[in-house]
Amino acid sequence: MINTQIKTFVKEPRITLVGAGPGDPDLITLKAIKALKSADVVLYDALVNDELLEFAPAEATRVFVGKRSGDHSYSQDAVNRLMIDYALNYGHVVRLKGGDPFVFGRGFEELDFAASYSIAAEVIPGVSSSIAVPGLQGIPVTHRGLSESFWVVTGTTSSGKVSQDVYEAAKSRATVIVLMGIKKLAEIAEIFKAEGKQRLPVAVIQNGSMEGEKIAVATVDTIVETARDKNIDSPAIIIFGDVVGLHPLFQPIRAFYEFAEE
Structure with a gap:
């Protein structure tokens, strides 16, 4: 009798903070598109053009975590924790933010939170x-x-x-x-x-x-x-x-x- 063992391949968790630009999907950078194409999960904000989500693989999970005027259902703390949870369970998380992540985008807070869990993170600037x-x-x-x-x-x-x-x-x-x-x-x-x-x-x-x-x-x-x-x-x-x-x-x-x- 041959013993078989099922191996589970877990992807290494990593996070990429990506600036989506001011709104026109043509104004996103090539490097940002490359990141989206390798995403397992995309967490995107309210000011992100939905057309950009098409660059992610069809099987990638897409999660809206934006805040619109008068609607604050996703606190920054909740977004931070979702980002970590998805990275640990799925692999590559692209955190897609309008404009540039470091121009009133609270990008460093998310970068710092990822570091507290020893998860590798990269920043791809966006057009502000x-x-x-x-x-x-x-x-x-x-x-x-x-x-x-x-x-x-x-x-x-x-x-x-x-x-x-x-x-x-x-x-x-x-x-x-x-x-x-x-x-x-x-x-x-x-x-x-x-x-x-x-x-x-x-x-x-x-x-x-x-x-x-x-x-x-x-x-x-x-x-x-x-x-x-x-x-x-x-x-x-x-x-x-x-x-x-x-x-x-x-x-x-x-x-x-x-x-x-x-």
């Missing part, structure tokens, strides 16, 4: 919406003679308040890009007004790089009303700075002010 979305609209975040630097700040902190960094950024001459701040737009505009920047150009862009993209261009004085008229909501980014004045939609506004001053 903070630079790409203005650029796709022809708004440079820096431009000779207009802006020598740029700030990328969160509009709303974990406590629900406007970040103190917004107050500091408003004092500078830099381009200021605010993420996760559309619900605080009126409050943030008042901060810039307090610095005497009522006429500073501002753009608000919703669903940047996506088919349903919307844009509102105005000055600090009028941006709240203009964004409301355009029915702009989250997800959206806000760009404050003279570079916004280069956008074609700002030219009539510039002409109005120049006429008013004659």
Whole structure:
């Protein structure tokens, strides 16, 4: 009689944090696609384009762990634990995050959590919406003679308040890009007004790089009303700075002010 022994081949657990880019699936990197093609599990966020999931093998498990406005069913702790559980039981977990994992993506928290379980982890950067979305609209975040630097700040902190960094950024001459701040737009505009920047150009862009993209261009004085008229909501980014004045939609506004001053 021949004894047979069934061997179970368990894949080595590993995690790859992947930046999915600003939304357009064509803006993901080649390295990110290679990671997706080798995934056993994909944990993906709300701002990830579903088309990217097609790069994963047909047999790969796909799990939505995103947080949408008003829906926080998946806490960061829960996501961390899911990531570890799937890695230990399935093998290669691709943690697919919108934009870049390290730009307000809490990527290092997930990297650190993986390290606490001695699970190998890799980071694949993504195209950040903070630079790409203005650029796709022809708004440079820096431009000779207009802006020598740029700030990328969160509009709303974990406590629900406007970040103190917004107050500091408003004092500078830099381009200021605010993420996760559309619900605080009126409050943030008042901060810039307090610095005497009522006429500073501002753009608000919703669903940047996506088919349903919307844009509102105005000055600090009028941006709240203009964004409301355009029915702009989250997800959206806000760009404050003279570079916004280069956008074609700002030219009539510039002409109005120049006429008013004659």
